[in-house]
Amino acid sequence: MNYFELFGLEADFSIDLTSLATTYQALQKTVHPDRFAHSSSQDQMLAVQKSSQINDAYQTLKNPVKRGEYLLQLRNTELPEEQSTFQDVDFLMVQMELREMLAEIKFAKDIDTALMSAEETLDIQSRQLWQEFEQLLGQHSDTANQQAGEVLRKLKFYQKLYIELERIEDTLFDD
Amino acid sequence: MALLQIAEPGQSTVPHQHRLAAGIDLGTTNSLVASVQSGLPKTLTDAEGRDILPSIVSYQQDKILVGDSAKALAIEDPQNTIVSAKRLLGRSLADIKQKYPNLPYTFSGNEDHPSIATVQGDINPVQVSSEVLSTLVERAKQALGGDLEGVVITVPAYFDDAQRQSTKDAATLAGVKVLRLLNEPTAAAVAYGLDSAQEGVIAVYDLGGGTFDISILRLNKGVFEVLSTGGDSALGGDDFDNAIVDYLVSEFELQRPLSHQLERQLLEQACRAKELLSSQDSVEVVINHQQQTLTLELSKATLNELIMPLVSKTLRACRRALKDAGVSTSDVHEVVMVGGSTRVPLVREQVGDYFKRQPLTSIDPDKVVAIGAAIQADVLAGNKPDSEMLLLDVTPLSLGLETMGGLVEKIIPRNSTIPVAKAQEFTTFKDGQTAMAVHVLQGERELVEDCRSLARFELRGIPAMAAGAAHIRVTFKVDADGLLSVSAMEKSTGVEASIEVKPSFGLEEGDIIKMLKESVTHAKGDIQARMLKEQQVEAARVVEAVQAAVQQDGNALLTDDELAAIENALAQLTKISQTSDIAQIEQAIKDVDTITASFAERRMDSSIKTALAGHSVDEV
Numbered sequence: 001m002n003y004f005e006l007f008g009l010e011a012d013f014s015i016d017l018t019s020l021a022t023t024y025q026a027l028q029k030t031v032h033p034d035r036f037a038h039s040s041s042q043d044q045m046l047a048v049q050k051s052s053q054i055n056d057a058y059q060t061l062k063n064p065v066k067r068g069e070y071l072l073q074l075r076n077t078e079l080p081e082e083q084s085t086f087q088d089v090d091f092l093m094v095q096m097e098l099r100e101m102l103a104e105i106k107f108a109k110d111i112d113t114a115l116m117s118a119e120e121t122l123d124i125q126s127r128q129l130w131q132e133f134e135q136l137l138g139q140h141s142d143t144a145n146q147q148a149g150e151v152l153r154k155l156k157f158y159q160k161l162y163i164e165l166e167r168i169e170d171t172l173f174d175d
Numbered sequence: 176m177a178l179l180q181i182a183e184p185g186q187s188t189v190p191h192q193h194r195l196a197a198g199i200d201l202g203t204t205n206s207l208v209a210s211v212q213s214g215l216p217k218t219l220t221d222a223e224g225r226d227i228l229p230s231i232v233s234y235q236q237d238k239i240l241v242g243d244s245a246k247a248l249a250i251e252d253p254q255n256t257i258v259s260a261k262r263l264l265g266r267s268l269a270d271i272k273q274k275y276p277n278l279p280y281t282f283s284g285n286e287d288h289p290s291i292a293t294v295q296g297d298i299n300p301v302q303v304s305s306e307v308l309s310t311l312v313e314r315a316k317q318a319l320g321g322d323l324e325g326v327v328i329t330v331p332a333y334f335d336d337a338q339r340q341s342t343k344d345a346a347t348l349a350g351v352k353v354l355r356l357l358n359e360p361t362a363a364a365v366a367y368g369l370d371s372a373q374e375g376v377i378a379v380y381d382l383g384g385g386t387f388d389i390s391i392l393r394l395n396k397g398v399f400e401v402l403s404t405g406g407d408s409a410l411g412g413d414d415f416d417n418a419i420v421d422y423l424v425s426e427f428e429l430q431r432p433l434s435h436q437l438e439r440q441l442l443e444q445a446c447r448a449k450e451l452l453s454s455q456d457s458v459e460v461v462i463n464h465q466q467q468t469l470t471l472e473l474s475k476a477t478l479n480e481l482i483m484p485l486v487s488k489t490l491r492a493c494r495r496a497l498k499d500a501g502v503s504t505s506d507v508h509e510v511v512m513v514g515g516s517t518r519v520p521l522v523r524e525q526v527g528d529y530f531k532r533q534p535l536t537s538i539d540p541d542k543v544v545a546i547g548a549a550i551q552a553d554v555l556a557g558n559k560p561d562s563e564m565l566l567l568d569v570t571p572l573s574l575g576l577e578t579m580g581g582l583v584e585k586i587i588p589r590n591s592t593i594p595v596a597k598a599q600e601f602t603t604f605k606d607g608q609t610a611m612a613v614h615v616l617q618g619e620r621e622l623v624e625d626c627r628s629l630a631r632f633e634l635r636g637i638p639a640m641a642a643g644a645a646h647i648r649v650t651f652k653v654d655a656d657g658l659l660s661v662s663a664m665e666k667s668t669g670v671e672a673s674i675e676v677k678p679s680f681g682l683e684e685g686d687i688i689k690m691l692k693e694s695v696t697h698a699k700g701d702i703q704a705r706m707l708k709e710q711q712v713e714a715a716r717v718v719e720a721v722q723a724a725v726q727q728d729g730n731a732l733l734t735d736d737e738l739a740a741i742e743n744a745l746a747q748l749t750k751i752s753q754t755s756d757i758a759q760i761e762q763a764i765k766d767v768d769t770i771t772a773s774f775a776e777r778r779m780d781s782s783i784k785t786a787l788a789g790h791s792v793d794e795v
Binding site for chain 1: 772
């Protein structure tokens with residue numbers, strides 16, 4: 001059973017997160033080790049396995065990047081390796097500019113505005129990539145899947161930028 | 176869905192019986208035990224009507240004292256009277272000496288497994304905790320009138336693997352079954368959550384004597400899902416006292432170092448002043464020093480000024496926890512206050528302001544954790560077949576492995592819902608390498624030296640291959656108690672090594688059996704008898720569970736042949752469990768397990784399908 005099937009879903013990128021959460025809780029109510037606290041050790045072990053599997057499935061389906069990767073794996077698409085060199089020079093230039101933008105936040109006159117505008121820039125750019133990703137997935141061809149994998153790789157760069165932004169926010173407010 | 180819970184009372188194979196279970200708050204300073212009786216959770220008292228048991232154990236020539244009687248000896252006989260053993264659990268000697276340089280004990284044993292030398296010989300902190308547990312379990316047996324099915328023991332959310340394992344070891348020593356180790360903030364949420372049937376996001380703010388925990392939970396139809404947890408393991412009410420002491424020292428113009436006696440006096444006065452200022456605006460502090468009487472009027476405003484930086488620090492941890500949970504203060508429906516230090520008005524005010532709502536304080540903050548643990552114990556023992564309650568907790572700290580260059584590769588990130596299993600592949604870095612060292616670490620930092628070392632083991636017998644050709648899969652599993660086990664396997668050859676992460680600190684393998692044999696509590700009962708009883712109880716549990724499963728799903732999921740084989744194995748087990756042959760009983764249990772393995776799996780899958788169809792098995 002793949003993770004989508006485990007949650008009774010079609011293998012589709014767009015999913016309803018609220019109903020995902022509801023299904024998750026219903027499943028855990030059935031298999032969680034707490035339900036087997038006074039059962040035999042075999043049942044307890046089985047419960048730990050199933051419950052771990054459901055947790056892993058939920059974490060994968062809940063997060064769009066992980067869900068995207070998982071879906072591409074189900075389609076037998078080979079994902080670009082993390083370590084392989086990145087060909088898209090224009091994209092890398094944009095990334096460097098974005099890094100600079102983040103690094104300069106702490107020197108801004110109005111830090112709140114700088115933080116907000118940085119977040120907006122990231123939002124706009126990553127939203128475009130997500131649209132591109134979904135559109136490619138919809139084509140159901142090997143070439144499109146391959147390209148979707150590349151887009152997903154770009155989106156991971158944005159994920160890292162968001163993490164960096166949060167880190168900056170944390171350090172600025174901790175002082 | 177537990178097997179026995181499904182049957183209607185009328186069709187049940189066994190008459191419904193109330194299983195005795197208790198929740199234990201094993202605290203640093205004080206411990207409590209609580210249980211659900213006639214539907215209501217309450218703390219259990221000793222013969223003198225006291226429910227709080229000071230977590231103090233005094234080892235005397237001819238006896239071991241626990242609680243108030245031990246507390247009386249803390250000043251007179253500090254060497255043999257162990258206070259706050261919880262702080263020493265699962266710690267190395269270097270760790271202890273650095274954190275608590277002024278302890279009056281004489282340490283013995285080795286660096287990683289420190290003991291305290293007493294008149295009764297070397298005593299491990301685990302043994303001290305087990306004495307406290309034994310006392311509370313005994314109290315519960317008396318109050319409830321029988322043996323306990325098991326207990327839920329609470330631990331700080333921030334406890335690492337070594338500290339959790341040590342707590343469980345203490346329970347084993349005390350001879351009590353642990354139904355679950357439960358995080359203290361989660362227990363507090365349960366205590367409040369069930370009372371008021373809340374839905375939505377809850378924050379639990381737990382400020383004790385020495386530690387601060389913040390947990391963010393989402394409560395939905397009886398499910399408590401912990402979204403994030405954070406805190407500071409070295410921030411608590413003791414720091415409030417120290418801040419006041421420092422202020423007094425400077426106001427009285429005293430020159431440090433001061434005598435232990437004077438420091439003690441200052442600390443006591445500081446603590447008293449702090450407590451009084453909860454209900455009055457100012458208090459007079461009086462110190463007797465070198466035939467002089469020093470006095471000072473301490474106002475609430477001054478106190479607030481002194482402790483404000485500490486309170487702000489807790490709020491920053493709250494902000495981080497909210498962020499980790501992906502919610503904002505406006506999403507928080509309720510704030511639960513736990514721990515004696517939340518009695519300080521400034522704490523309540525600041526927390527209230529931060530979350531923009533009045534914090535919940537209706538349950539005594541000293542008892543709320545034990546109450547929550549009792550509710551969970553009642554459910555886990557199987558007394559609440561219709562209960563919708565389920566706790567989904569998380570790992571507080573990331574778990575990882577040492578990789579090249581002294582770096583830590585995280586395998587399970589913090590705040591992952593447990594139970595969880597994750598695997599990662601590694602490879603050899605030298606040609607012809609036949610062994611690989613696995614070093615397991617816990618913590619958030621990138622460098623090995625900044626993380627907590629949990630265990631080391633070696634995978635040997637890897638066939639010689641070119642560097643990078645071997646595929647070594649390392650699997651981390653964290654169970655519902657938050658305890659880790661790690662295994663490693665070379666994929667092409669199937670060479671395997673695994674380890675129950677027996678932490679580097681705490682008890683060594685085999686220590687428990689040795690201690691059980693030596694321990695006073697079990698001197699009367701022979702260890703063999705105890706092991707036999709454990710096997711017989713497990714056998715009975717297996718028979719009961721399989722019978723109930725067959726009754727419910729046998730028709731739908733078993734062929735006639737399978738059914739006959741299962742019934743045969745059960746009959747065997749029932750017969751053998753009457754004998755006193757431990758090994759044979761163990762084997763018979765294994766036989767039943769093997770023969771029912773696929774049935775158990777089919778049942779689990781079928782209940783998953785039922786749950787997906789939108790009908791919980793309890794409704795069918």
